[in-house]
Amino acid sequence: MIFTTYWFFAFAAILFPLYWLLPWGRARLGLLLVGCAIFHGHFAGAAGVIPIVVLAVATYLAGRSGRSSWCIATIILCVASLGIYKYSPFFVGSAVGLFDPQLAAKCALWIRQALPASPPLAISFFTFEFVHYLYDVRKGRMRITSPVDFALFTIFFPSLVAGPIKRCGDFLPALHRGVAAVATADVAIGLSRVAIGFAKKVLISDNLATVINYYAPHFTQQSLGTRWLLFAAIAFRILLDFSGYSDIAIGLARMFGITLPENFRWPYLASSLQEFWQRWHISLSTWIRDYIYIPLGGSRHGVARKIVNGFIVFALCGLWHGAAWNFIVWGIFHGAGLAVCGNYRLLLGRTGAQIGAFLDRFPPLSWALTTGYVWLGWLLFFYPLPQAYKMAASLFSR
Amino acid sequence: MKLFSPIPICVGVIAGFVACCLLGRASSQKNIYKNFQRLHPFLEQETSYYPTASQLVAVARAQCPPSAGRKLVILGGNSVFNGSGQKHGELWSRALQEELGDRYQVVNFSAPGAGLVDNGGVIFECLAREYPQALFVTNTEPGYYPAGNRSAYSYLFWDAYYKGLLPSDARREKRLANEKETPGSRELKLGRRMNSALYFNDLWTDVSYRYVSTVWTSWLKERSFRPRRRLPDWYDKRPPVVAEESEFQQMLPGHLDALRHRHALSTERYQQNGVGAWVQTEESLHQDEAQIADLLPEPLPHRSLVVFTPYNPWFLAHLTDAERTRVELGFSNGGLLLEKAGYHVLSTFDRGFVPEDFGDTVHLSPAGGRRLAHLVAESIRSMPEPNQVALTR
Amino acid sequence: MKTALRILFSLVIGIVIGAFFHYVLYKISVSGEPFIYFAF
Numbered sequence: 001m002i003f004t005t006y007w008f009f010a011f012a013a014i015l016f017p018l019y020w021l022l023p024w025g026r027a028r029l030g031l032l033l034v035g036c037a038i039f040h041g042h043f044a045g046a047a048g049v050i051p052i053v054v055l056a057v058a059t060y061l062a063g064r065s066g067r068s069s070w071c072i073a074t075i076i077l078c079v080a081s082l083g084i085y086k087y088s089p090f091f092v093g094s095a096v097g098l099f100d101p102q103l104a105a106k107c108a109l110w111i112r113q114a115l116p117a118s119p120p121l122a123i124s125f126f127t128f129e130f131v132h133y134l135y136d137v138r139k140g141r142m143r144i145t146s147p148v149d150f151a152l153f154t155i156f157f158p159s160l161v162a163g164p165i166k167r168c169g170d171f172l173p174a175l176h177r178g179v180a181a182v183a184t185a186d187v188a189i190g191l192s193r194v195a196i197g198f199a200k201k202v203l204i205s206d207n208l209a210t211v212i213n214y215y216a217p218h219f220t221q222q223s224l225g226t227r228w229l230l231f232a233a234i235a236f237r238i239l240l241d242f243s244g245y246s247d248i249a250i251g252l253a254r255m256f257g258i259t260l261p262e263n264f265r266w267p268y269l270a271s272s273l274q275e276f277w278q279r280w281h282i283s284l285s286t287w288i289r290d291y292i293y294i295p296l297g298g299s300r301h302g303v304a305r306k307i308v309n310g311f312i313v314f315a316l317c318g319l320w321h322g323a324a325w326n327f328i329v330w331g332i333f334h335g336a337g338l339a340v341c342g343n344y345r346l347l348l349g350r351t352g353a354q355i356g357a358f359l360d361r362f363p364p365l366s367w368a369l370t371t372g373y374v375w376l377g378w379l380l381f382f383y384p385l386p387q388a389y390k391m392a393a394s395l396f397s398r
Numbered sequence: 399m400k401l402f403s404p405i406p407i408c409v410g411v412i413a414g415f416v417a418c419c420l421l422g423r424a425s426s427q428k429n430i431y432k433n434f435q436r437l438h439p440f441l442e443q444e445t446s447y448y449p450t451a452s453q454l455v456a457v458a459r460a461q462c463p464p465s466a467g468r469k470l471v472i473l474g475g476n477s478v479f480n481g482s483g484q485k486h487g488e489l490w491s492r493a494l495q496e497e498l499g500d501r502y503q504v505v506n507f508s509a510p511g512a513g514l515v516d517n518g519g520v521i522f523e524c525l526a527r528e529y530p531q532a533l534f535v536t537n538t539e540p541g542y543y544p545a546g547n548r549s550a551y552s553y554l555f556w557d558a559y560y561k562g563l564l565p566s567d568a569r570r571e572k573r574l575a576n577e578k579e580t581p582g583s584r585e586l587k588l589g590r591r592m593n594s595a596l597y598f599n600d601l602w603t604d605v606s607y608r609y610v611s612t613v614w615t616s617w618l619k620e621r622s623f624r625p626r627r628r629l630p631d632w633y634d635k636r637p638p639v640v641a642e643e644s645e646f647q648q649m650l651p652g653h654l655d656a657l658r659h660r661h662a663l664s665t666e667r668y669q670q671n672g673v674g675a676w677v678q679t680e681e682s683l684h685q686d687e688a689q690i691a692d693l694l695p696e697p698l699p700h701r702s703l704v705v706f707t708p709y710n711p712w713f714l715a716h717l718t719d720a721e722r723t724r725v726e727l728g729f730s731n732g733g734l735l736l737e738k739a740g741y742h743v744l745s746t747f748d749r750g751f752v753p754e755d756f757g758d759t760v761h762l763s764p765a766g767g768r769r770l771a772h773l774v775a776e777s778i779r780s781m782p783e784p785n786q787v788a789l790t791r
Numbered sequence: 792m793k794t795a796l797r798i799l800f801s802l803v804i805g806i807v808i809g810a811f812f813h814y815v816l817y818k819i820s821v822s823g824e825p826f827i828y829f830a831f
Binding site: 005006007009010183184185187189191214 | 405407411588616
């Protein structure tokens with residue numbers, strides 16, 4: 001994890017005091033840009049920086065032009081880059097594998113050897129932010145003219161690696177407010193938030209990860225009680241790790257005087273899947289809603305289309321998390337859950353209404369069903385399908 | 399923020415951090431390891447516990463105060479010297495202490511998988527000037543001579559290095575400057591450099607030892623969060639070593655295969671000459687010589703005894719003639735190269751070790767430990783008195 | 792009185808946070824397998 005490195009602590013120990021001591025907003029802006037560039041260069045390396053610079057320049061120029069065709073072309077370029085860097089071995093391997101598994105393995109290996117050892121750092125987040133920006137430019141909602149502003153929007157280091165996914169309409173005003181004047185309250189709140197994030201990550205989540213990695217291969221051989229404890233541990237590990245990381249990102253930004261949007265709002269308190277996705281990785285779910293679901297038609301074309309759109313959106317959401325079938329299945333799992341959750345009252349008529357009324361009268365039951373469904377989904381997220389199935393089945397057998 | 403005031407929070411953050419740095423610095427000077435016997439698994443990195451160089455220096459100072467008039471004998475080396483399999487009451491280094499008597503103080507800093515100058519070698523360097531009569535005794539196998547910054551215990555080397563505890567050595571500085579770094583090694587060095595100013599490893603290792611640990615490990619499981627001082631020597635709860643042929647039979651072929659992969663037997667290091675005799679290659683001889691030159695700075699090799707610990711003759715008998723010849727050659731050549739570099743050498747090849755002295759291919763049973771202690775004590779007593787050290791810092 | 796308590800409470804919170812950051816520096820060196828969620 002990038003924030004738990006000595007380099008990062010040394011970097012922050014130098015950057016933050018310099019930032020706070022500079023009396024002029026423009027100087028702070030410049031220092032922040034330099035700091036972000038150093039951060040990105042250090043962790044991404046040349047192989048990671050160059051593609052992002054190319055995409056950023058293309059996006060900036062397309063945005064400056066305001067021309068729809070340029071925006072569309074650059075959106076395609078960004079999505080294609082993500083596809084090539086992150087997904088090409090998977091896509092090619094899966095497609096060819098339908099006919100010739102050995103050839104598929106060879107193709108996937110050849111592609112991996114042709115590409116850098118790992119995709120450019122944070123390419124998933126860059127792509128989403130560039131696509132959002134270009135889409136909004138096309139809709140005439142905004143245009144960034146300052147290259148410094150755009151560069152900072154691109155490589156703002158607190159949210160670079162794991163979000164929250166920024167919207168430039170919110171980020172740029174927050175950036176300018178922050179560099180204009182950093183209050184002591186911002187620093188104090190930011191420090192506290194960073195500490196909370198690290199506590200979630202290093203005190204709890206890392207330990208849970210070690211426990212899970214040790215016991216998961218022998219999951220079905222544990223006692224029933226232990227299996228349920230591990231099941232809960234898996235769910236809390238991802239929540240604390242991811243939300244902890246978001247806390248650190250939000251806290252660091254706040255120490256610059258910059259407010260980032262919240263990314264998690266107690267997601268395991270949700271009593272429906274819709275509510276879960278309003279509380280979990282909020283910046284991702286809103287992005288998917290605004291830039292995939294709504295352009296696909298959303299819920300404007302009837303229930304059937306709404307359900308199909310939901311499946312597409314969540315399959316893509318799953319794929320975004322990783323290039324493997326279990327991520328897609330996890331996405332479809334949530335798409336299916338949302339399809340049922342959002343439409344059973346309508347589709348099941350009187351029975352549906354009765355079920356809905358019953359669940360409304362017993363919120364803990366809704367909560368338990370939602371939590372159980374989400375936690376089962378994590379088995380699909382982390383483990384290959386056969387293993388996930390065995391683990392899930394073993395929760396209900398001696 | 400209505401419940402809090404931002405300025406006191408910020409002041410408190412700085413005050414809390416600085417206070418911890420000062421506490422860590424104070425802790426680093428104290429001996430926290432009362433009744434220290436050895437670095438058993440609960441006191442070293444197998445269970446995510448990393449004693450610092452300062453802490454181990456404090457142990458040696460506490461066990462052998464300079465004013466006590468005893469000669470400090472620091473042990474380094476790997477799991478063989480660590481007494482892997484021996485319970486702490488059976489530990490070979492206790493037998494060594496008994497053999498040497500009150501004029502000596504043996505402190506065992508060996509650790510599993512360590513190179514010959516790891517841990518104990520680092521602490522010996524730190525204390526060489528303060529204890530001009532101190533001796534360093536370590537073990538290795540022929541062909542394996544990694545420098546102190548090149549193993550899993552390199553963190554301790556860098557800890558001592560950045561704290562300024564090691565004597566300066568121009569040859570070492572040149573070697574370190576020319577060595578290729580990886581992102582991992584850079585991060586490790588940066589961490590230890592920061593620790594030399596902020597003492598976070600010293601403080602929180604102390605807290606882990608005395609009050610509460612915060613890292614779950616599969617070795618400890620539900621005991622992971624107990625203070626390490628409350629955990630007994632891991633080997634004490636293990637079944638006793640069974641030095642019997644029936645046990646060795648069960649270890650075939652895995653252990654024999656592992657033996658064949660050891661440096662001493664590696665076919666890359668040897669070749670057959672014109673008359674079919676096995677000789678070590680020039681390349682591997684040069685490599686060994688270069689590695690040995692990087693081990694300890696002058697004049698410390700003259701105060702150091704390197705022990706080539708034995709292989710179980712039961713397993714040696716299962717090797718081919720060519721393999722046994724390479725083992726013997728390795729012991730012989732290794733000894734010559736080390737002596738050439740100024741080290742004292744004890745080769746245990748053909749020194750009367752029998753299968754009952756072993757728990758597996760290399761690790762010694764309590765009986766084997768006593769035999770080793772006797773041989774090592776003999777060697778130590780026969781080492782000449784070290785001259786006054788001309789070390790710089 | 793309220794202000795003094797608020798200041799004291801804030802100072803204590805700050806000290807705890809500062810000590811915790813010191814601890815995090817230690818924890819980095821003893822981390823097991825890091826869970827790198829989203830490096831790319």
